[in-house]
Amino acid sequence: MSQTLELVDPKTLIVDANVRADADLTKEFVANVKANGVLQAITAYRDAEGALRVLYGQRRTLAAVEAGLTAMPVYVADSLEEADRIGTQVAENDQRRALTDHDRAEAFHQMALLGVSAAQIARKAGAEKGTVERAIKARKNDTATAALGAGRTLDQALVLAEFEDDAEATAELESVIADEPDQLDHLAQRLRNNRAIAARLAEAKAEAEAQGLTVVARIGYDASDEALPLRYLVDAEGSQPAEDAANAVALRLYQTDGEISREPGIVGWKELGYRYKSPYGEVRQSGPMTEEQKAERKTLIANNKAMDAAQAVRREWVRTLLARKSAPKGWQRFLAVAHTRHHNVIRDRSADLAAELAGVAKEKDYLSAALTEHVAAHPGRPEVALLALALAGLEENVDRQAWRRPGNGARFYLSQLAEWGYPLSDVERIITDDAKPSDQGEEDAAAEDEDAEPEDAA
Structure with missing residues (x-):
């Protein structure tokens, strides 16, 4: 792209719709421009009528106009296709000052309307394809769009859109977003589980009523x-x-x-x-039942459901962990402790779950060869398979009743994940905060399961 440097009156520049929702012209910024001028040249291009349109530097241009400047440095570039203008602008703005998720979703939406594919948008804007797809999806939903406009992140907006028809769930989500944003995934998964349970029970109820x-x-x-x-x-x-x-x-x-x-x-x-x-x-x-018995039963049901939700969130987080370009800090020590102090926990590890956590699971993998093939295909990253196997063994040991009888293996596993950045749910903290070693035998554990009150429907 060729370009020449010119001094231009900012009032003659055309500022098109920019990917920023708010130019953020603070008094301090305008005062600085008025006192010192525009120190870094903006970029503009001539349209078919010869007018100069701002490509990069909307905020500086508007500040120059506000400050009353009569000239500012402008790189005048060749015309660009509209999609390239938006895409390059996103990348440039992110380097100068990070765009909000609302700005980015709007830009991706504009480009998609022009027929640009998600893969092409990702390349032009320097973003992940998955992020682009999710941003476009959010922009197509009124609830998600409003949430982005209110300053919510892309993830938060999509979750709010997912439960937009449930006022009670929305209130819970808003509360967690405001007070404990790192618990959003756990709450969202519990709500999904409750919705799935309610749907299946509704089908069963209709079937029973049809039978009289x-x-x-x-x-x-x-x-x-x-x-x-x-x-x-x-x-x-x-x-x-x-x-x-x-x-x-x-x-x-x-x-x-x-x-x-x-x-x-x-x-x-x-x-x-x-x-x-x-x-x-x-x-x-x-x-x-007495009030005390009711309270105990309510806690039992709530924590069991919370453990179900935490499992889904936790396993997805582990998959993301193992998909990173480098192994987590201290992984060698983790493996050493897992294979020595907790060898009895991980000895019955599931190769299928390990492959799933490593992101290499295959359908009809009767010989459980997925991890073996991964090691052969990635000789420089054997730690992925080793970590997946150890993590799978520990993961299988954390069932929905683990909060009632915290074991050393579960405590070690969850504490390590937390050290690596995993946001523990409240029910998982019951396990990690219990410093007492678990010496409950299998017979006691089985008896405890048998004596447990049955859960009511969600």
Whole structure:
């Protein structure tokens, strides 16, 4: 691009729509230009009518006009295609003063309207293709566009757009963005899980109602409960009602990828002539749960769901970690400790999960050869496979109940991720903040799972 240096009256320059939403003409900046002039030449080009249009330096040009300057240095360049003007302007502005996500999304949107592909925009603007695609997506959504205009980041705007039809979720998201922005991914994943669970339960409810069953929130176990399981009831002859006598069902879903639990029972059993009889013969607690029991149950359910969400966020973060050009700081010591102090945790590591974390998973990888092939293809980066295997072993050890019985392996794993920059969720901090070693045996752990109260639907 050829260009000549000229002194031009700033009032004669045409300032087109710029990628900056706000030129930010502070009093201090205008005063500086008035006192010292424009020290760095702007760049402009002549259009078909011979007028000079500003290519780089909108802010300096407007400040020069505001300051009353009659001349400023201008590099006059050849005409550029509109898409090149916007793309080059984005790169130039980012070097001078970082654009906001709103400015960048608007620029990418303009270029996309001109028919420029995301890959081409990425090359012209020096951005990642994925970022360009997400910015264009955000700009097409009114909620995301408004969020960007309000100063939200691209990630924050897209999450707000994702839940724009849910006022309660939006309020939660806004609160986290304002107070704990590093927890946004964790909250968003919990909301996604809740939405997925609600959708599956809605389908199951419709199916049950089509079968003539009443869907109830809970099948109880006490004589004061309106709905009871068949095994707690007898008819006038002292016989337990048959399975086809059930007229109600309670639906529960523990995890998004789990099976829906369907517990049949009879609602309105007294009116139907049944009597209560415990099948175990022991005296059960009479009446509803105490407030303390309700609080414990609520905490149990909330933390289990939080662990489900944290797993998705955590694994995605580990994939991003292993995709970096260089290994995380202190990775050698991490491997040494993992393979010595925590060898019993990582010995049953999953090669498939390791390949997934390394970003090299393949479909129908029956021999689990993906990592082996990655090592062969990248001989200079063996640490990726080694880290993936160790991390996979530790990751599999952090299940949804880990917060109830924090183990040394889980504590070591999450603490290391936090040291590498991973934002721990509140429920994960329960594990890392527990300094007591876990010596609970497998039998105790299994018994604890069996004794756990079933979760209600989300």
